[in-house]
Amino acid sequence: MKLTELTIAAARDGLAAGEFTSVELTAANLSAMENTRDLNAFVCETAEKAQDMAAASDVRRARGADLGAMEGIPIAVKDLFCTEGVRATACSHILDGFTPPYESTVTTNLWDAGAVMLGKTNMDEFAMGSSNMSSYDGPVTNPWRAGDDGAKLVPGGSSGGSAAAVAARMAMGATGTDTGGSIRQPGAFCGVVGMKPTYGRCSRWGVIAFASSLDQAGPLTRTVQDAAIMLGAMAGHDPKDSTSVNESVPDFEAALTGDIKGLRVGVPKEYVVDGMPGEIGELWRRGVDWLKDAGAQIVDISLPHTKYALPAYYIIAPAEASSNLARYDGVRYGLRVEGDSLQDMYANTRSEGFGAEVKRRLMIGAYVLSAGYYDAYYLKAQKVRARIAQDFHDAWETVDVVLTPTAPSAAFAQGEKMDDPIAMYLNDVFTVPASLAGLPAISVPAGLSSDGLPLGLQIIGRPFDEETMFRVAGVMEREAAFTAHPMTGEA
Numbered sequence: 001m002k003l004t005e006l007t008i009a010a011a012r013d014g015l016a017a018g019e020f021t022s023v024e025l026t027a028a029n030l031s032a033m034e035n036t037r038d039l040n041a042f043v044c045e046t047a048e049k050a051q052d053m054a055a056a057s058d059v060r061r062a063r064g065a066d067l068g069a070m071e072g073i074p075i076a077v078k079d080l081f082c083t084e085g086v087r088a089t090a091c092s093h094i095l096d097g098f099t100p101p102y103e104s105t106v107t108t109n110l111w112d113a114g115a116v117m118l119g120k121t122n123m124d125e126f127a128m129g130s131s132n133m134s135s136y137d138g139p140v141t142n143p144w145r146a147g148d149d150g151a152k153l154v155p156g157g158s159s160g161g162s163a164a165a166v167a168a169r170m171a172m173g174a175t176g177t178d179t180g181g182s183i184r185q186p187g188a189f190c191g192v193v194g195m196k197p198t199y200g201r202c203s204r205w206g207v208i209a210f211a212s213s214l215d216q217a218g219p220l221t222r223t224v225q226d227a228a229i230m231l232g233a234m235a236g237h238d239p240k241d242s243t244s245v246n247e248s249v250p251d252f253e254a255a256l257t258g259d260i261k262g263l264r265v266g267v268p269k270e271y272v273v274d275g276m277p278g279e280i281g282e283l284w285r286r287g288v289d290w291l292k293d294a295g296a297q298i299v300d301i302s303l304p305h306t307k308y309a310l311p312a313y314y315i316i317a318p319a320e321a322s323s324n325l326a327r328y329d330g331v332r333y334g335l336r337v338e339g340d341s342l343q344d345m346y347a348n349t350r351s352e353g354f355g356a357e358v359k360r361r362l363m364i365g366a367y368v369l370s371a372g373y374y375d376a377y378y379l380k381a382q383k384v385r386a387r388i389a390q391d392f393h394d395a396w397e398t399v400d401v402v403l404t405p406t407a408p409s410a411a412f413a414q415g416e417k418m419d420d421p422i423a424m425y426l427n428d429v430f431t432v433p434a435s436l437a438g439l440p441a442i443s444v445p446a447g448l449s450s451d452g453l454p455l456g457l458q459i460i461g462r463p464f465d466e467e468t469m470f471r472v473a474g475v476m477e478r479e480a481a482f483t484a485h486p487m488t489g490e491a
Helices: 008-016 022-035 046-063 105-112 160-167 186-188 223-236 279-291 306-327 343-354 356-368 373-396 421-428 434-438 468-480
Strands: 042-045 074-078 116-123 173-178 193-196 216-221 262-270 298-302 400-403 441-447 455-461
Touching: 008 022, 008 216, 008 223, 008 455, 022 042, 022 046, 022 074, 022 116, 042 160, 046 116, 046 173, 074 160, 105 173, 105 223, 116 160, 160 173, 160 186, 160 216, 173 193, 186 193, 186 356, 186 441, 186 455, 193 223, 223 441, 223 468, 262 279, 279 298, 279 400, 279 455, 279 468, 306 373, 306 421, 306 434, 343 455, 373 434, 400 468, 441 468, 455 468
Parallel strands: 074 116, 074 173, 262 298, 262 400
Antiparallel strands: 042 116, 173 216, 193 216, 193 441, 400 455, 441 455
C-alpha cells in the first residue's frame, strides 16, 4: 500500500514498528501535493518546514522520548488558523501579506503532539460559504467527478481545501472550522469524515473569527478512528479563550468499542425537507437499519423549531461577522488602499479587500444590528436559537444521539447556485441546528449518489459527549463499508 493511502492510525503503527520514517511519510505526501496542484487545495505549501518537523520527530523517536498522539503524522491546516511565520489570510484579499507572529492554540497542541505541517489549505473567504467558490485564491476542485461528463465539482465549504486535501490523499488529516456546517458538509461532499466538537471543546484563540458564538475547530480525516485521534490532540482548555470550557479531554479513540447495543438513536421528522432527493432519504433509512441491526433502539423524535434554524443562523452569523470584521480597516495590517481622507481609506480598503459574499453578509449583519431592527431581527433570532437548543435538550431525555443526513444533495458543479444565495445557503439546512445548539456532530461517508458521488450521514451528540457520538459513528462506518475512491469511484 502507498504511504499516502495509510490512515493516521495505520501510519502511527507503521512508524512505531519502524516500517518507515516520518521523513519518508512526509515526502510521500509532499509529492502527492505536487501531483494534485490542479485541485487548488493548498494556498501555501511549507515543504521545508514539514521536512524539518518530520526529521525532528524521527530524532525524538530514535531517542526514545515521550511521543505525542500525532507523532510524525503530516497534516494540513486551514488558512483560518494563525501559524507563526506562515501566512494566514482567511483567503481574503484584505489580509494579503499577513504573517502571524504567534501560533493558534489548536495548532500549538497539534505540534506539541508531534504532528507535521504540510501547508495551509484553501477556504471560502473568512469561512463564509458552502462551496469554496468565494476564496480570493480561486476555487478548490473536488477530487471526485460526476458521471460521464467529468464536470468539475465544488468540495463544499468553507473547509473545502482541507476536505479535498484529505480525500485526494495529499494529507493524512486536516484542521477545519465549523460555524454552520463548514467541516461536516465538505466532509460529505468529498467522502471523508468531518467532525465538529462541542462548542468550547477546542480553543478559538488564534483562529481568525467569523461568528464568535458559533466557530469551532475540528478535524477532517479519512476514518472515524483518525478523527478521534486528531481531536484528542487538538482539544483542551485554554485560559486565553474565554469560551473554552474547562473539561478534561477523554480518550476518544477508546470510545470506539463497536458496541451500541441498547443505545437510543433519535430520528427527527423535521429533517425531511421539500425537494430533498430520494436517494438522500433512502440512505438515511439504510442508516437507521444499520444501527438497528447493530442493536440500537430507534426512537422517532420531534425537533419542532428546526425549520427556523436556517433563517436564525443567517441573522446571527452575519451580525457577529459584521462586528468581528470591523477590525479590517487598512490601518494595522493587510491591504491598504489610500484615499483623500481616513474615511475614504476605510471605504477603499474594504471595497477592494472584501469579496462579494463577505460584503453581502456584512451588510446583512450591519442591518440587523442597526437601531430599529435589533429587536425585530437579531434579538428574535437569539430567542429562536434558545428554542432550538431546548428542543435538543428535551430530546436527550429519550435519546442518546440523533441521526440525520449531512447535506440535502451530493456535490454540485462549480458555478452552480452562485447567482442564488438562498439556494447556496440551503446547503446548511441539516448542519446549522447542531451549530446553533453548540452540539458535537460528525459526518460519516455512507454511500454514493446515482452519479457516483459520496453522500454522508450525520450523528449529533449530547454536549461534551463526543465519546458516544464517536461510538455510534464507528458502527455506522463499519456497516456502511464505504471504500470508494475519488475520481474512480472504485474501492
